Amino acid sequence: MTLRPARTATLIPALFILLAIVSLMIDLVPFARHGTAWQALFAPDETRFDQIFYHFSTLPRTVMAFMCGAGLAVAGAAIQTIFRNPLASPVTLGVGAGVELTLTVFLVLAPASLAGWQDLFTLAGGMGALGIVYLIASGRSNASLWLILAGMIVNLLLHSATQIFILFNQQFLDSVFMWGAGDLAQNGWDSTLHLAPRLVIAILAVLALVRPLDILALGDDTANSLGAPVKWLRLGILAIAVFITASIISTVGMIGFIGLAVPATLRFVGYTRSRPLLIMSFLVGGCGLMIIDYVMRQFAATGGDIFPTGAATALIGAPFVILILRKARIMPDGNANRQDHPVEYKIASRHILLSGLLVFLVTGLVTSLLLSLDGSGHLVLTSLDDLFAFTSTIGNRTQRSLAAIVCGAALAVSGTLIQRVGHNPMASPEITGVSSATALTMIVAMVYFGFEGRSDLMLIGALGGIIALFVLLALCRNFNHAPHYLLLNGLALTAILGSVVRIALTHSGTKASMLISWLAGTTYFTRLDEIITVAIITAILSALVLLARRPLELASMGADQAVSLGLGISAFRIAMMAGAAILAAVSTLLVGPLSFVGLMAPHLARIAGFRLAGTHLLGAILIGANVMMVAEWLARNMLYPQQLPTGLIAALIGTAYFLVLSARRS
Amino acid sequence: MFDLKDVGFRTEGKTAKSLLSGITVSFPTRAFSAIVGHNGSGKSTLLKILARKYRQFDGNIQMGGIALEDRSIRDFAREVAYLPQNPTVPPHLTVRELVGFGRYPWRGAFGRYRADDYEKIDQAMALTHVDDIATRLVASLSGGERQRVWLAMLLAQDAPVLLLDEPTSALDVGHQRDILHLVSDLKNTIGLTVIAVLHDIDMVGRFADHILALRHGKTCWQGTAHNFMQAETLGKIYDADIGVIPVPHSNISVSYIA
Numbered sequence: 048m049t050l051r052p053a054r055t056a057t058l059i060p061a062l063f064i065l066l067a068i069v070s071l072m073i074d075l076v077p078f079a080r081h082g083t084a085w086q087a088l089f090a091p092d093e094t095r096f097d098q099i100f101y102h103f104s105t106l107p108r109t110v111m112a113f114m115c116g117a118g119l120a121v122a123g124a125a126i127q128t129i130f131r132n133p134l135a136s137p138v139t140l141g142v143g144a145g146v147e148l149t150l151t152v153f154l155v156l157a158p159a160s161l162a163g164w165q166d167l168f169t170l171a172g173g174m175g176a177l178g179i180v181y182l183i184a185s186g187r188s189n190a191s192l193w194l195i196l197a198g199m200i201v202n203l204l205l206h207s208a209t210q211i212f213i214l215f216n217q218q219f220l221d222s223v224f225m226w227g228a229g230d231l232a233q234n235g236w237d238s239t240l241h242l243a244p245r246l247v248i249a250i251l252a253v254l255a256l257v258r259p260l261d262i263l264a265l266g267d268d269t270a271n272s273l274g275a276p277v278k279w280l281r282l283g284i285l286a287i288a289v290f291i292t293a294s295i296i297s298t299v300g301m302i303g304f305i306g307l308a309v310p311a312t313l314r315f316v317g318y319t320r321s322r323p324l325l326i327m328s329f330l331v332g333g334c335g336l337m338i339i340d341y342v343m344r345q346f347a348a349t350g351g352d353i354f355p356t357g358a359a360t361a362l363i364g365a366p367f368v369i370l371i372l373r374k375a376r377i378m379p380d381g382n383a384n385r386q387d388h389p390v391e392y393k394i395a396s397r398h399i400l401l402s403g404l405l406v407f408l409v410t411g412l413v414t415s416l417l418l419s420l421d422g423s424g425h426l427v428l429t430s431l432d433d434l435f436a437f438t439s440t441i442g443n444r445t446q447r448s449l450a451a452i453v454c455g456a457a458l459a460v461s462g463t464l465i466q467r468v469g470h471n472p473m474a475s476p477e478i479t480g481v482s483s484a485t486a487l488t489m490i491v492a493m494v495y496f497g498f499e500g501r502s503d504l505m506l507i508g509a510l511g512g513i514i515a516l517f518v519l520l521a522l523c524r525n526f527n528h529a530p531h532y533l534l535l536n537g538l539a540l541t542a543i544l545g546s547v548v549r550i551a552l553t554h555s556g557t558k559a560s561m562l563i564s565w566l567a568g569t570t571y572f573t574r575l576d577e578i579i580t581v582a583i584i585t586a587i588l589s590a591l592v593l594l595a596r597r598p599l600e601l602a603s604m605g606a607d608q609a610v611s612l613g614l615g616i617s618a619f620r621i622a623m624m625a626g627a628a629i630l631a632a633v634s635t636l637l638v639g640p641l642s643f644v645g646l647m648a649p650h651l652a653r654i655a656g657f658r659l660a661g662t663h664l665l666g667a668i669l670i671g672a673n674v675m676m677v678a679e680w681l682a683r684n685m686l687y688p689q690q691l692p693t694g695l696i697a698a699l700i701g702t703a704y705f706l707v708l709s710a711r712r713s
Numbered sequence: 714m715f716d717l718k719d720v721g722f723r724t725e726g727k728t729a730k731s732l733l734s735g736i737t738v739s740f741p742t743r744a745f746s747a748i749v750g751h752n753g754s755g756k757s758t759l760l761k762i763l764a765r766k767y768r769q770f771d772g773n774i775q776m777g778g779i780a781l782e783d784r785s786i787r788d789f790a791r792e793v794a795y796l797p798q799n800p801t802v803p804p805h806l807t808v809r810e811l812v813g814f815g816r817y818p819w820r821g822a823f824g825r826y827r828a829d830d831y832e833k834i835d836q837a838m839a840l841t842h843v844d845d846i847a848t849r850l851v852a853s854l855s856g857g858e859r860q861r862v863w864l865a866m867l868l869a870q871d872a873p874v875l876l877l878d879e880p881t882s883a884l885d886v887g888h889q890r891d892i893l894h895l896v897s898d899l900k901n902t903i904g905l906t907v908i909a910v911l912h913d914i915d916m917v918g919r920f921a922d923h924i925l926a927l928r929h930g931k932t933c934w935q936g937t938a939h940n941f942m943q944a945e946t947l948g949k950i951y952d953a954d955i956g957v958i959p960v961p962h963s964n965i966s967v968s969y970i971a
Contacts, residue, residue, distance in 0.1 A: 470801075598822045601814055605801035607766060612870065613790030613818035658805040 056317040060327050060334075067113075067334035070341040074105060105344070107233040111242070112340035112356070113333040115231070115295045116305050118246045120332020122288040123306030124313075124324050125253050128260050129281055133314060134195050136307035137173075137292035141201035143303065145176025146296045148205045148212070155216050166245075169293040170286075176201055177289060183706065196473055197706075203477075203643065204702035207695050231299055231340055231356045242298050249291045253325060256284055260321040303361045303542060305332050339363060361546035365539040397662050400655060404669035411676050412452070416444050420684040444683070449582070450573040451679035451693050452672040454634040455644050457585040459671025460592060461630035462645030463652075463664050468602050468623045469520075472653070475646030476512075476631035480540035482640035484515030485632040486566060487544045490551050502580070509632035515540060516628045520620075566639050569692035570679060573637050581633045588626050589668065596661035599623065603660075639694040643701030644671045651704075674700060714874060714906045715740040715763055715781075720772035722758055722930075732758045733930045736772070740923065745900050745907045747921035749914075751951060754927040756910040757798065757878055763908065764795035764876045776874075790818035794867040798878040798910075802852050808862050809847040812838055815869025837868035841895060857888035864895065877909040881916065889913065893920045914955070914968045918942040926950040942966040 077097065078084040086092055091102035123136040137143055149172025153165060183197035233239065253260075259280045262270045270277050295302065309332045310324060318324040340356045419427055462475040469479075476482045488511025489504045519537055548566070592599065598619055601609045609616040631645065652666035678697040685691060721734040733755045740746045748756045761767050762774070765781065774781040776792070784792070794815075803811070815837065816830045838844045841861045846854065851862055860880060867875055875896070881889040897920045899905050911917050917924060917938070924941045926934040933950055940946065947955040947968060954971035 595822055597817070600803075600806075601817060603803045603805075604814070607795075607797050608800055610766075610786060611764065611790060611793075611795040611797075612814055613787035613821075615786050653805070659810070 059313070059316060060331050063331045063334040063338070067337045070338055071109065074101070074109070074341075103235050104233055107236050107239040108231055108340065108344070109337060111233055111239050111299065112231055112336045114239070114242060114246050115299055115302055116309075116336025117329045117333030118250060118291045118295050119302060119306040120309040120328035120335075121250050121253055121325055122291040123332075124310035124321075124328040125260065125284055125288045126306075127310050127314070128264050128321055128324070129284055130194060131264060131266070132194055133311045134307065135198075136304075136310075137288065138301070138303040139195060139202075139307055140198040141176035141180050141205065142173040142289050142292050143296055143301055144202045144205035144209070145172040145174075146293045147301065148172060148209045150297050151209050151212055155212070165297065166294065169297045170290055173289040173293045174286065176205060177285065179706065199478065200702050200705050203698060204706070207698040207702070211691065211695055211699075231343075238298050242294055245294045246291060249287050249294075250329065252287050253284065253291075254322075256280075256287075257322045257325065260284065260325075264321065302336070302356065303546075304363075304365055305336055305360055309335060336360065359546070359550075361542045365543040365546075397657060397666070400657075401662070401665060401669065404666070404673060408452070408669060408673050408676065411673065411680075412448060415448060415676060415680040416441055446573065446575055446578065447570045447683070447693075448676060448679055450570045450578045450637050451675040453578060453582045453585055454638045455648070455671035455673070455675030455697075456589070456668045457581065457630040457634040458645040458675075459648035459652075459667040460585065460589050460664060461627040461634070462647075462671075463649040463667045464592065464599075464623050464627040464630075465516075465645070466649050467599055467660065467663075468620050468627075470603065470605070472650065473646070474537070475643075475649075476627065476635075477640065477643055477645055478541070479516065479519055479537035480544055481512045481516050481519075481628055481631045482635050482645075483541050483544035483548065485509070485512040485628075485635040486640040487511060487548050487551075489636070490548055494551050502577075505577075505580075505633055505636045508636060509629050512632040512635070513625055513628040515544070516624050517621075520624065569690070569694070570638060570682075577637065581637060584633050585630060588630055589664070592623070592626060593661060593664055595619075595623075596659070596664065599660040638675075638697070639692065643698045643705075644674055647671075647701040647704060648674065714742040714777060715908070716775040718773040718775075720759075720762065720770055720774060722755075722762060722767060722770045725769070731930060733762075733770075733927075736927075736932055738925050738932065738935060740906070740908055740925075742906050743900065743904045744922040745897050745909070745920055746923040746925065747909055747911045747917045748925050748927065749911060749917055749950065750927035750933065754933075755930040756927055758930075759927065760795075760876055760878050760908065760910050764793065765789060766795075787818050787821070790870065790872070792872050793874045793876060794870040794872040795876040796863050796867055796878060796880060798882065800863055802859065804850070804852045806851055807848050808843055808851055808854070808865075809834070809838070811851050811862060812843070812865045812869050815866040815871070818870060818872075833871055834869050837865045840868060840899065841865040856883045857885075857891070860884060860888070860892055861895075864892070868899070873904075874906045875908070877907065879910050879912065882912065889916055896920070914942075914947060914951075918966060918968070928952075939964070942968065944971075 075084045075087070078087040078101065083092070083095075083098065087098045087101045088106065091098040093099060119137065126135050126137060126140065127133055146169045149168050150165070153161075153168050157164075157168075180194065180197045180201050184194040259275060262273055262275045263277065263280060263284075265273075267277050270280075292306070310328045313324055313327050313331060318327050336356070339360055343356045343359050417428055458476065461481075465474045465476060465479060465481075466472055485508040489508040492504060492507045519540060598609075598614050601612060601614050602616060602619065602623070604612075606616045648671035649663065649667040651670050652663055655666060655670075657663040657666035675693065675697055678700055679693045682691040682693040682696045685696070716739045718737050720736040722732045724730050724732060736759065748759060750756050758767065762770050763781075768782070812834050813826070816826060816833065820826055820830065835844070838847060841864050843858070843861050843865050846858060846862075851859060854862065860883075864880070877896070880896070881892050884892065893916055896905075896907055896909070900907050909921075911921070918941055919938075921938050921941075924934075924936060924938060925932065926941075926946075928950065934941075934946055936946075942957050944955060944957045947957065956969050956971040957966045958969065959966045
């Protein structure tokens, strides 16, 4: 890492503080003109609306913004130091999602008498999520990459769980949604005063632990030999950081990226010791969120629309992360290129496996059409007595099952292509942001431009997906052999898109409910002609890719070698990526952006022993189709007569599978 | 085989730097040429230019009488096989599958492999002695074995020219000797043109026919192996006191740090 001259380093905090003060001043100017600034600040004249508004809304909101920003940045700095990973943060490591889930469940289910225990519950949720992430990552050769990956996966898992939960408690939908988007708006001092003492104590505690933090930053072995109780120190500091995060998130909602971007940037410009890093994070984080919030308030004033600060923070913070990734090679492991030990592939008979999968698919399809669960958990065979009812039920089910199967296949092909061409076994349309981009363009087209026709939407979505994928590849073109750059850029991109989606959803009014169930991946609205279109597109593209399996294999050797062997790699890559984006887009229209099959199916296929491109594709297609079929049946029957979204179930299956897999291998 | 005239290369961007300038040299056909020089002297850059990995160079390069650029990617791959310094090892391929990709320039994306393709693959594996590890995963092999596998792939490519970027850098002395011995054997039996970036002075003196020495991106010396193994020449190239002792009853010399 290059150490920048101290001048630039101090410039950044100075600039932030200055801007924050300016924003404060601007707020106060109207009062200062009449000499009532003091009054507005401390004892508002109750007959003047502007003073009341300032004192009870703007001011607490500003204080709240400062506290949240400062707290999240300090928590992020502590977490980054402990994990020696500049991309760790409360939100990327799953703490946010854990808090979100426990809080949602708590708010809806817990009796009022337990209200006082809310803090404890959310703290436990956050710690639990962090613990899972840590367990998966620890003991791996490239733990820093796995930490982030596990964080992403846990995030998605908990987030889908939250969504399922919300879907069944629709009456809370709107407020939960605003909260999820990180709303800082205040109408009094209650929550500010509620949060303040907690944060002050916790931040002071972190600041007091500067020396242990510095020792932990040296690495476990060194820290141990210096006589530090590594385990307890780490647990203690993490608990404090999670406590800060949990308090903030449960008060104002998800405010991401401050905890990631601020400490990472400060470290990059040269604040490498814990004490200055923590202090500067405190100042810059606080002032930063204050400034963002100030800007957002101006939007609210002019447009009359609510533009949640948390979502806006992600919008601003995520590009920041991309920028840092481009400027600095800040991955702490010098040998980030190092691969895990080669997996011992089972050279099982692939033909048997393939035919087994096919048989399972067919028989599964038939049984899933005929069998269903009734409300009390008994299996029921659809009765043949009434032929008309029978055909219509079966027809209905066939349609939805087919939609799921076709999408499973399309996502599997898309994921295989992205993983192979992008040299990255962890990439997939869902993780790299292609699916979210598709969803985003569709939502924007629907909400703001009034597109209704689903074929139009499909086309628009495909375009959005392709653009996102190429933006991503352009960002990563210098790091062909470093998989984490693709993933982290993808993560940032997904966060940006996710926040735009949230903003769009808060605007969509009556469509919100429909959009949410679509985002969650229901196959309920699909029509036969759409399914046929998607099936044809998938079949054609899959056939083309299968024909091109030899260059696809060659692409896994890296650009230089591929060209040396006579393959025009860049054109080939573009073609393959475009195919992957189209497939992701068409399937997103049917099952939403979050199914995870695109990650899981190619991965499973490889583990099952499908090494070479051709069989890998076939295996992935069959596995993807099978998984989606099972997910669809579960979604239809698990809580009958309630219908769950297939995409969410698939995501649950996928992430759970992934967690089990990674836990076992470590 | 390669005729370079006044070749230069600059990095682009804000901190543009001249890496090579004024290189004029002819690499002889059917001979083992070595490019030597201190770290950062531009050896690998020159080799990458020859392999068309860097295409924005100054000057003029002819290959077999035709400008280097005037070939399609596939035609070039049929004539020139290149081994980078740290090739990406695909984690999932077996030795035989990897070697099989040497036939790609000839069969392309869709063409069926014929009997003579498989013959070439088997031949290449036999020549490099990797036939007994044919079904193992490349990623599970040791450094020396891997290097032989890559060499087998290059041979299966059936190109008359081999460009090797430090093919022996991570190997112990025994394996270094094996690889270079193999390459120089192939040069003699099949008539390959080999151009390699090499570090070890004694290996260069033992195996190379023609040597180009670079220093700070410029030609510092060129000539035959015999003239190369002189204390004066080596001292000039590496900027260090290096002595040379002739081995009695042979035409081999060995170097030592004075």
